[in-house]
Amino acid sequence: MNNMKINFLLFFCVCSVFAFAQEYKGTIKVQKKGGIATLIYDEVNMRLVGKDNSGNILDSAVVSFRIKTTIKGIAYDETIQGTTLSNKMQYQLSRLDNGTTLYFSEIKVRDKSGTFFNWNDLKIKTGYRLEKDY
Numbered sequence: 001m002n003n004m005k006i007n008f009l010l011f012f013c014v015c016s017v018f019a020f021a022q023e024y025k026g027t028i029k030v031q032k033k034g035g036i037a038t039l040i041y042d043e044v045n046m047r048l049v050g051k052d053n054s055g056n057i058l059d060s061a062v063v064s065f066r067i068k069t070t071i072k073g074i075a076y077d078e079t080i081q082g083t084t085l086s087n088k089m090q091y092q093l094s095r096l097d098n099g100t101t102l103y104f105s106e107i108k109v110r111d112k113s114g115t116f117f118n119w120n121d122l123k124i125k126t127g128y129r130l131e132k133d134y
Contacts, residue, residue, distance in 0.1 A: 007116065035111040036061050041124045047094060048104060049085040049120075059083065063116065066106040071096065079106070099127035 036050040036058060050061025062083045069076050071092050078086055085093070093100075107119035 004056055005132070035113075036109055036119075039104075039107065039109070039119060039121070039122060041126070043126055045084065046090045048107070049083055050109060059109070061109050063108040063110050064106070065108070067105050068103040071100055093126070095116055096127040101125050118128075 035052065038051050038055045039048060039062065040051055042049055043049075046067055049064045050058035052058055060083070064079065064081045066077070066079045067085065067089065076089060076092065078089055080086060086091075102122075102124045104122040104124070106114060107122070109119050110116050
């Protein structure tokens with residue numbers, strides 16, 4: 001008889017825990033805080049993209065920028081709307097046989113709330129020479 005009361009009490013506790021757990025249905029909302037933490041140059045796709053505090057890539061963060069560089073003694077200066085370099089600049093950078101420095105200036109970015117603001121100038125080294133510097 002005593003064993004039966006213990007089993008009944010145990011069964012009742014387990015059932016009440018499951019019933020209590022089933023009452024609270026809903027979704028967990030994860031809110032990513034912060035905006036653009038940094039800008040990076042994607043050498044594979046030849047574009048300038050943003051990166052947030054969580055490490056997520058923000059493809060549409062960069063609105064426009066100006067790029068200056070010298071390739072094989074020829075100076076290039078272009079103003080780009082969007083994130084990706086122009087076809088002419090992509091062709092020139094794909095033919096590099098040594099390193100060069102890319103100067104990004106007049107960078108305009110847009111955060112998640114849609115606010116536009118200016119970003120600091122960037123100086124990025126790219127090209128074949130960097131593969132030998134490890």
